[in-house]
Amino acid sequence: MPLFSFLDNLVGNSVITGKIIVFIAEMLLIFLIIRISTLFGFLRTRSYLPGIIYIILVGGFPNLLFFHPVFFGAIFLLFSIYFLFDAYNKNEILENCFITGFILGVGSLFYFPLLFFIPLLVAGFLILARMYHWRHFLLPLVGAATPWLITISVCYLTDSHPQLFATISQNTYENNTISINDPLKYFSFLIMALGLISGLFLIKYYDTKKISSRKYLAVFAILLVLTTAMPWVIKSAALEIVVILQIPVAYFIAHFLLFFNNRFWTEVVFYLLLISSFIVQFLN
Numbered sequence: 001m002p003l004f005s006f007l008d009n010l011v012g013n014s015v016i017t018g019k020i021i022v023f024i025a026e027m028l029l030i031f032l033i034i035r036i037s038t039l040f041g042f043l044r045t046r047s048y049l050p051g052i053i054y055i056i057l058v059g060g061f062p063n064l065l066f067f068h069p070v071f072f073g074a075i076f077l078l079f080s081i082y083f084l085f086d087a088y089n090k091n092e093i094l095e096n097c098f099i100t101g102f103i104l105g106v107g108s109l110f111y112f113p114l115l116f117f118i119p120l121l122v123a124g125f126l127i128l129a130r131m132y133h134w135r136h137f138l139l140p141l142v143g144a145a146t147p148w149l150i151t152i153s154v155c156y157l158t159d160s161h162p163q164l165f166a167t168i169s170q171n172t173y174e175n176n177t178i179s180i181n182d183p184l185k186y187f188s189f190l191i192m193a194l195g196l197i198s199g200l201f202l203i204k205y206y207d208t209k210k211i212s213s214r215k216y217l218a219v220f221a222i223l224l225v226l227t228t229a230m231p232w233v234i235k236s237a238a239l240e241i242v243v244i245l246q247i248p249v250a251y252f253i254a255h256f257l258l259f260f261n262n263r264f265w266t267e268v269v270f271y272l273l274l275i276s277s278f279i280v281q282f283l284n
Contacts, residue, residue, distance in 0.1 A: 001167060002151055003109040004069040011067060018067030025071040029243075030055055032078040033250065040085050042216035043255055044209070053257075053273070054250035060187045060277035061242050069111040070240040076107025077114060077244060084121060084219065088128040088212055097125060097136050101143025109147055112171035113234045113241070118144055120226055124219045171236045180239065183283040187276055194269065195249045198256035205259070220248040 011017050030051035037043050037050050058064065080103040087096040100121050108114040121140040129136055155161040180188065206214060227245045230237045253273075257266045 001069060001109050001112055001171070002155070002164065003106070004072065004111070007072075007110075008067070019065075022065060022067055022071055025075060026055065026058070028075055029071070029078065032075065032082070033247065036078065036082055036085065037251065037254075039082075040088075040212070040216055042209075042213040043251070043258060044213065045258060047254065047258060049258060050250050050254040053254050054246055056273055056277045057191060057246040057250055057253075058243060060191075060280045061184065061239070062281055063184075064240055064242060068240055068243075070243045073107045073111025073114045074244050074247065076103050076110070077117060078247070080104045080107070080117075080121065081124075081219070081223075084124045084128065085216055087125060088215065089130070091130065093125065093129055094135060094139060097121075097139035098143040100124075101140035102146055103143075104140075105144035105147040108144070109151060112168070113230055113237045115144065116230050116234055116237075117223070117226060120219070120222055123222050127215050127218055172234065174236050183280050187280050190273070190276055191246075191249065194253055194256075194273065198249075198252040201256045201260065202252060217251075220251055224248040224252075 007021075011021065033054050034048055034051040038046050043050070064070075080100045083096050083100045083103065087093040090096070101118070104114055104117060104121065118140060122137055125136045125140070152161065152164065155164045202217065206217075209217075224245070227241055227248075230241055257270055260266050
């Protein structure tokens with residue numbers, strides 16, 4: 001994609017530079033995950049745990065820790081979610097509607113499948129807005145289209161639009177297979193089991209939470225569903241979607257570890273996850 005291609009040209013063939021940029025991107029992702037949790041308080045406690053869980057989950061997939069556009073896409077997605085959550089309990093949210101779409105559109109110029117999350121914004125405003133109007137549906141689309149209109153215009157003026165359209169076609173139709181070895185399979189099964197347990201635990205106590213917390217967590221549930229469905233809709237999406245998929249999973253597991261009454265079992269679960277992620281580094 002155009003913006004990632006520009007950044008890739010700056011990095012060149014330097015593996016070390018790429019690793020450093022990925023490390024910085026991961027630290028920013030962790031910061032945003034913790035910051036969103038702290039500002040909007042849907043876990044009812046201030047904790048670094050969601051960020052810690054996230055880095056453990058993503059760290060269990062060492063093949064992903066290279067210079068890849070999905071990290072930049074995930075950063076823009078979290079910024080978009082921030083402005084989405086910021087719209088809660090506001091009388092006027094038109095600005096938020098446009099900004100969330102615009103940020104997502106810019107992020108898709110790094111990682112094309114990010115456009116698949118436009119329905120997340122529409123559904124999010126439907127959940128969070130006091131009153132829902134047709135403009136709340138339209139403005140995220142306009143916002144997402146704006147960076148693309150600018151990019152297409154620049155590419156047309158520089159006669160590089162055929163390359164842009166070819167890139168879009170490849171990102172839409174080119175089929176990338178998802179293939180993982182046995183250690184990653186076992187680690188993935190562990191994450192799915194913990195995610196399922198955490199989801200059931202959240203559903204059990206869903207009615208006891210504040211209205212705002214319920215709505216924020218509902219948005220993350222939609223994010224989880226959309227990310228899981230992405231490889232079947234956008235053929236170019238492959239294993240890298242784990243970077244985005246683990247965002248809602250980290251929140252759900254953190255919620256379980258923070259509020260499950262038996263401290264012994266929560267510590268067992270945490271250290272099992274940590275040790276498993278560590279072992280995969282050597283077996284992968």
